Amino acid sequence: MKTNNKRIKHILLYSIAAALITITALVPSAPQAVSAAPAEDTHSAQPQAENTKQPSRVAIIVDDFGNDMRGTDEMFKLPVKITVAVMPFLRSSEQDARRAHELGYDVLVHLPMEPRQGKPEWLGPGAVLTSMTDAEVRKRVEAALDNVPYAIGINNHMGSKVTGDERVMGIVLGVCKERGLFFVDSHTNYRSVAGRMARELGMPPVENHIFLDDVHSASHVAKQMKLVQERALSQRYCVTIGHVGIQGKETAAGIRSGIAGMKDNVEFVGISELVRDEWKWNSRLTLP
Structure with missing residues (x-):
């Protein structure tokens, strides 16, 4: 009788052991399944972070177009995108604005504004003066915008007195906002x-950071372009201004020389691209 009971116990133990082995084989290991997912997510997210990083950008504005000035052709032939600032009411104002637009460049009205010092004849026609009434200022700004086709904004020609005057600047900026423009x-x-x-x-508070040709030589402009690169790399972007005119060819040569050493480190963009991305400015401007 005892022998039979021992056999029964052995049979039951063997059955339980076999069942446990079978269950263990069928159930997957939980810790392995949990640890695999984070490793895969980390690997896939890394390239996306790298791809969203934007390069440092430079917007080159060239002032004083509109009077068939020296250096005009050289500026239009630069190997990067520029922004063309055209003075209104001059012999080639419309021609230069259309040429710039056809090349895919942004156009600004280079609006003459009263300076603290300087000769009145340097201003050119259609200048905005602090002595004008509100209505006269508005009329001057609107007429200048109507005279330069494809303009997406305004920047000031001279203007040290006007840009310090809240009344007059309020009118200038008001017209810009009404028309979906910005002011540089x-x-x-x-x-x-x-x-x-x-x-x-x-509105976007856009401003020039570096004048390229405050000294009129190609070598100085090339040096200034290095400062432009330094600022763009450290501050993410840089707005810089040069000019056509008496030394326009020298300025263009200096810009071209500077571009050669910068093209692998920065992206050259129109001012509208910079304003759109840095200040999320989406105007409803309708060009003619």
Whole structure:
């Protein structure tokens, strides 16, 4: 009898052991399944982070187009995108604006504005003066915009006195906002109110950072282009201004020389691209 009971116990133990082995084989290992997912997600997310990083960008604005000035052709032949600032009411104002647009360049009205110092004849026709009434200022701004086709904004020609005047700048910026334009402060006045007032109106506070040809030589312009690159790399972007005119060919040569050493490190863009991406400015401007 005892022998039979021992056999029964052995048979039951063997059956339980076999069942446990079978269950263990069928159930997957939980820790392995949990640890695999994070490793895969980390691997797939890394390339996306690298791809979303934007290159440092430079917007080159060239002022004083509109009077068939020296260096005009050389500027239009530069190997990168530029922004063309055209003075209104001059013999080639419309021609230069159309040529720039056909090349895919942004066009600004280079609006003459009263300076603190300087000869009145340097301003050119259609200048905005602080002595004007509100209605006269508005009329001048609107006429200049109507005279330069394809303009997407305004920057100031001279203008150290006007850009420090809240009343006059309020009218200029108001017209810009009505038309879906923006204003680029050329920064001829370090006490300019343009940027602060633009922010208050919900407009982008765009300003020039570096003048390229404050000294009129190709070598100086090339040196300034290095400063442009340094600022773009450290601050993400840089707005810079050069000119056509008496030394226009030298300025163009200096810009071309500077571009050669910068093209692998920065992206050259039109001012509208910079304004759109940096300040999320989406105007409803309709070009003619």
